[in-house]
Amino acid sequence: MEEVGIVGADLTPCKGRWVELSYYGLSQLAVKKTLEDAAIDIKDVDAVVYGIYNDIFEYSAIPEHPLHGIIGMANKPGMRVTCGGATGAYAMLAGYTMVKSGLYDTVLCLGVEKATDCFDFDSMTSTPEVIKSIGWSGDTFYERELGWTASDSYAEVVLAYMDEHPKDLSDEVSAEISAILCQQAQNNKYAQRHGEKVTKEMAMNSRYVVYPFKLLETCVYTEGAAGVIFANKEKTISMCKNNGKPPIWITGVGAANEHHVVGKDFRHKVMHRIYSDHLSAQAAYKMAGVTNPLKEVQVIELHDAFIKQLQVTMAEFGFTKLGRSDDLVKEGLMVPGGPILVNPSGGLTYAGHFVGGSNMLSCWSARRELIDKQLRRGMIHGTGSTIAQYGCVMIMERRD
Amino acid sequence: MARPKAKAKSKAKPRAEAKPRANQKPKVEKVIPLHMIPNVESEVIKIGDGRYLQSNEAMFTFYKRSKGEQSPYFLALLEKKRILGARCPKCKLVRVPPFEVYCPDCQFEKLELLEMPDTGVMNSTPPITYFANSLFAHMVPFGRGRVMLAGADTAIPIHVYTTRGVLTPRVFKKNTPVKVIFRKNRLGKPTDIFAVPLSEVPEKLRAKKGVEEHELDWSQSAEPPVDKPTPESEKSFKNVLAAFQAMSKAVTKSDRAKKDLSGWKRSIQVKTAGGNFLINIGKQNLKVKPGKAKADFVMVANNPKLFEDWMNFRDSLTNAIIAEKLWISKNKEFTTVFKLDRLPRSLRRTLETSELVS
Numbered sequence: 240m241e242e243v244g245i246v247g248a249d250l251t252p253c254k255g256r257w258v259e260l261s262y263y264g265l266s267q268l269a270v271k272k273t274l275e276d277a278a279i280d281i282k283d284v285d286a287v288v289y290g291i292y293n294d295i296f297e298y299s300a301i302p303e304h305p306l307h308g309i310i311g312m313a314n315k316p317g318m319r320v321t322c323g324g325a326t327g328a329y330a331m332l333a334g335y336t337m338v339k340s341g342l343y344d345t346v347l348c349l350g351v352e353k354a355t356d357c358f359d360f361d362s363m364t365s366t367p368e369v370i371k372s373i374g375w376s377g378d379t380f381y382e383r384e385l386g387w388t389a390s391d392s393y394a395e396v397v398l399a400y401m402d403e404h405p406k407d408l409s410d411e412v413s414a415e416i417s418a419i420l421c422q423q424a425q426n427n428k429y430a431q432r433h434g435e436k437v438t439k440e441m442a443m444n445s446r447y448v449v450y451p452f453k454l455l456e457t458c459v460y461t462e463g464a465a466g467v468i469f470a471n472k473e474k475t476i477s478m479c480k481n482n483g484k485p486p487i488w489i490t491g492v493g494a495a496n497e498h499h500v501v502g503k504d505f506r507h508k509v510m511h512r513i514y515s516d517h518l519s520a521q522a523a524y525k526m527a528g529v530t531n532p533l534k535e536v537q538v539i540e541l542h543d544a545f546i547k548q549l550q551v552t553m554a555e556f557g558f559t560k561l562g563r564s565d566d567l568v569k570e571g572l573m574v575p576g577g578p579i580l581v582n583p584s585g586g587l588t589y590a591g592h593f594v595g596g597s598n599m600l601s602c603w604s605a606r607r608e609l610i611d612k613q614l615r616r617g618m619i620h621g622t623g624s625t626i627a628q629y630g631c632v633m634i635m636e637r638r639d
Numbered sequence: 640m641a642r643p644k645a646k647a648k649s650k651a652k653p654r655a656e657a658k659p660r661a662n663q664k665p666k667v668e669k670v671i672p673l674h675m676i677p678n679v680e681s682e683v684i685k686i687g688d689g690r691y692l693q694s695n696e697a698m699f700t701f702y703k704r705s706k707g708e709q710s711p712y713f714l715a716l717l718e719k720k721r722i723l724g725a726r727c728p729k730c731k732l733v734r735v736p737p738f739e740v741y742c743p744d745c746q747f748e749k750l751e752l753l754e755m756p757d758t759g760v761m762n763s764t765p766p767i768t769y770f771a772n773s774l775f776a777h778m779v780p781f782g783r784g785r786v787m788l789a790g791a792d793t794a795i796p797i798h799v800y801t802t803r804g805v806l807t808p809r810v811f812k813k814n815t816p817v818k819v820i821f822r823k824n825r826l827g828k829p830t831d832i833f834a835v836p837l838s839e840v841p842e843k844l845r846a847k848k849g850v851e852e853h854e855l856d857w858s859q860s861a862e863p864p865v866d867k868p869t870p871e872s873e874k875s876f877k878n879v880l881a882a883f884q885a886m887s888k889a890v891t892k893s894d895r896a897k898k899d900l901s902g903w904k905r906s907i908q909v910k911t912a913g914g915n916f917l918i919n920i921g922k923q924n925l926k927v928k929p930g931k932a933k934a935d936f937v938m939v940a941n942n943p944k945l946f947e948d949w950m951n952f953r954d955s956l957t958n959a960i961i962a963e964k965l966w967i968s969k970n971k972e973f974t975t976v977f978k979l980d981r982l983p984r985s986l987r988r989t990l991e992t993s994e995l996v997s
Contacts (some may be wrong), residue, residue, distance in 0.1 A: 258684050258686055258691050258693065259686055259689055259691060295698055298696070298698055356693075358677075359675075359773040360675060360676075360677040360695075361674060361675055361773060361776070361974075362773070362776065362903075362974050362978075363901055363902035363903060364978075366770070367770075367771065367772055367773035367776055368772075368773050370770070370771065370772040370773070371772035371773045371774055373772075374772040374774070378796070380706065380709050380736075380738070380829070381736060381738065381795075381796045381829050382783075382796050382829070384828050384829050384830055385783045385796060385797070385798055385829050385830065386768060386771055386772060386774070386775035386778065386781065386783060387783065388768060388771065388772055390766075390768075390770070391766040391768050391783055394766035395763065395765065395766055395783075395784075395785070398763060398764040398765070398766055399762075399763035399764065399813070401764065402763050402764055402812070402813040434991070434992070435988065435991070436991060440952075440953075441952055441984075444952055444953055444954055444955065444958075445955060445984075446769075446955030446956070446957035446958050446977075446980045447769055447955075447957055447958055447961060448769065448770045449766050449767065449768050449769060449770065450766055450767045450769070450808050450961070451766075451808075500734070500738060500793050500794075501762055501785050501793060501794045502734075502792055502793040502794065503787075503792050503793075506732070506744055507792075507793055510762060510763045510785070510794075511763065
């Protein structure tokens with residue numbers, strides 16, 4: 240099997256709304272920047288995988304088809320991946336697999352999403368219509384007609400976790416994590432909330448979106464695009480020699496999707512766990528030879544749809560114990576200078592969540608940290624679908 | 640198909656209440672609420688030197704959607720006020736609702752339908768939605784949880800309500816005993832049923848099957864009284880009025896804040912222990928004056944300082960409602976509350992941005 244490396248990654252600025260660019264324009268801009276980062280021509284790319292979550296956001300049932308020619312990939316293979324919130328991570332898993340199998344030498348993953356073109360003419364704001372558009376993703380027979388939302392779906396999981404661990408997930412710790420991520424986002428020029436200052440107190444006092452999630456502890460709706468280029472060992476070495484950046488190797492991947500119905504044991508979803516995160520991380524650790532993630536992983540870009548979910552996911556990943564996720568702050572695990580750097584981009588809460596490509600933003604950021612800070616191992620993660628069903632993890636390493 | 644039995648009945652003998660009165664249009668519910676549909680229009684947005692065209696559009700598809708193998712469950716709700724589950728004859732697992740025909744754990748053994756009891760417990764603490772999708776905005780706040788009916792191995796997704804006022808996080812917890820209640824007007828949908836705490840169901844109805852919503856006592860909590868004014872509350876009231884004047888002035892200088900209120904018009908009568916005032920939202924701003932007048936809805940907060948805390952980012956109006964420190968007369972006006980809750984942050988961001996620029 241081929242070894243797989245990352246030779247380039249970049250993205251557009253993340254914005255709450257891009258009036259100036261459609262998703263065609265965002266895609267072109269992201270591809271142009273990603274190719275420049277890799278210092279290669281689009282002719283060097285053998286295939287493309289599109290990460291686009293929601294047809295409604297793009298106003299098209301085959302939203303990738305008009306992108307293929309305009310990014311210079313005409314007459315080459317291209318396929319779209321859509322896996323809810325984890326679309327970007329799964330698209331990269333597909334791109335990685337294409338190279339790993341030896342089918343293609345160099346594969347581009349392009350994640351793009353519009354969102355806030357959707358508009359509710361009753362409230363004269365975008366958000367309720369964006370929530371509605373995501374709402375079409377819920378179970379069509381039993382949940383959607385109950386007003387299912389992504390927020391209340393993840394809240395179900397977090398509240399069930401709090402039933403089991405009532406002393407964990409304190410509001411103070413969640414608010415402090417939010418403030419940490421805001422601070423980190425100021426080092427990300429692409430971040431949607433670059434220039435914004437959110438303190439622990441502001442996060443604590445912000446209004447509930449869905450109990451127990453508060454506004455300033457919730458990811459933002461974003462429009463943007465990102466690209467990541469995977470290549471086999473030979474191409475990775477030659478391309479990185481040319482672009483002057485160290486190769487970043489993918490050494491572990493894992494993915495798992497849980498049942499969409501809640502039950503009493505793991506034949507169905509056990510509500511107080513994010514088992515998809517646990518299983519996907521364990522598979523990736525096994526492949527990469529990681530036995531103690533807290534000591535062996537230096538940076539993680541984790542899909543923080545909600546801060547309290549970030550905390551549960553960190554516990555599912557083994558960085559702390561289930562029921563002790565407040566230790567992320569109380570024991571200094573993820574505070575500045577702590578043993579694990581979590582979401583240096585600001586995460587989806589502050590950098591942005593353009594669903595099809597936000598996990599690629601995470602990949603761009605983790606790679607940047609490995610290169611700039613000369614760290615050895617990083618980890619990226621995507622979660623998605625109802626009740627945190629989907630989990631996808633990728634481990635990346637620097638060997639030089 | 641939607642309500643086949645009801646349709647047949649309607650043809651045979653129209654119900655008296657279904658007949659439109661003279662000069663009254665028949666009440667027909669549309670699959671897309673008409674008020675949500677915008678006009679065909681376009682506009683030019685200017686950003687810097689650029690001009691960008693945007694137009695009102697919609698992505699819509701109509702369905703005659705079969706519920707297929709899921710039909711027995713919904714027909715049982717619609718016609719018999721019964722809840723069905725499915726049991727695997729091999730592993731004996733009972734799935735509710737009966738969302739599959741075969742057991743994937745037993746080489747796809749065919750499942751057997753069975754009737755379930757209508758009582759059970761909350762599988763976990765349910766979330767409460769305050770900021771809903773646009774189709775459900777008129778229903779907030781509402782809870783959507785999972786009930787594990789007695790004898791079931793999977794939990795049924797369901798709305799949860801309290802018969803005693805606004806739903807707050809203290810009503811339902813994991814293992815709270817509940818009873819499933821049926822709507823009077825059922826459509827064969829998941830919203831035909833909802834759960835209430837068993838403790839709120841009168842003893843005589845607890846064992847009864849197919850209890851309908853009108854059999855419960857839904858008397859709402861009336862407008863709460865406020866305390867008599869004290870020097871402290873009167874002083875706080877004056878501070879609040881002054882703070883509102885300052886906020887109104889700041890809104891005129893904040894594009895973000897103006898956008899928050901864009902296209903919105905409401906009058907709010909606010910009653911506090913320190914005095915009463917009116918908030919008028921319109922023309923991308925809000926104006927406040929003391930006194931009473933007819934308004935779109937009422938807010939009651941015993942302590943006027945609550946509004947100072949809101950303006951200074953120490954609390955939000957939404958959270959104050961959840962904490963039962965603030966009462967509103969119309970739940971659907973949460974939309975207005977959300978708009979108001981955006982203002983302090985927008986003003987702060989405008990201030991920060993202008994400081995950055997300067």
